[in-house]
């Protein structure tokens with residue numbers, strides 16, 4: 001196996017995705033903490049690793065791979081977490097795209113509320129809530145008929161979607177209204193080697209307290 005180094009922010013769901021898969025695979029890697037609110041991503045050195053100045057980045061034998069979905073794909077290659085059939089792989093890609101387009105709305109709302117970029121009574125919250133509910137409804141409909149997202153087997157598609165679905169913010173969005181989604185989350189947590197070591201957002205994540213791409 002290549003020499004792996006993960007540039008990682010412990011409270012990030014995008015980074016959690018990668019840590020979950022690495023734990024399942026039992027692969028050893030070096031974890032480099034990146035404090036995205038202490039200016040760690042604002043250096044020229046970090047921009048060489050990821051011009052978008054975001055985490056996670058996986059370093060593979062000196063080569064830098066940003067984007068959580070791309071990292072999951074690379075690490076999953078040749079394992080049951082990616083599958084080998086082209087059709088199942090296409091189905092995995094479908095759910096990775098779903099995560100970016102729809103579940104990302106949950107990630108964005110959660111982050112803005114935690115960082116104080118948005119108040120729960122902000123005028124944009126109802127539209128954001130509708131987008132989050134849409135994502136949950138789509139998932140509910142699929143996982144009420146399938147154990148896992150892509151062709152019924154546990155794959156990186158489930159890991160990618162898990163990361164932010166289990167973090168739905170408490171702004172009148174109740175996971176209790178999505179029982180199949182809750183059962184699917186529980187099935188994921190029962191997988192051998194599963195870890196959820198997400199850290200809480202620290203104080204410097206609040207707007208005005210830290211130094212990040214948000215100012």
Ligand SMILES: N[C@@H](CCC(=O)N[C@@H](CS)C(=O)NCC(=O)O)C(=O)O
Pocket residue numbers: 009012013014015036037041053054055056066067068069212213214
């Ligand atoms: N599409 C990217 C998104 C990565 C991303 O947004 N990462 C956040 C942490 S969850 C980050 O590093 N943000 C940097 C910042 O806020 O300064 C992925 O899937 O990896």
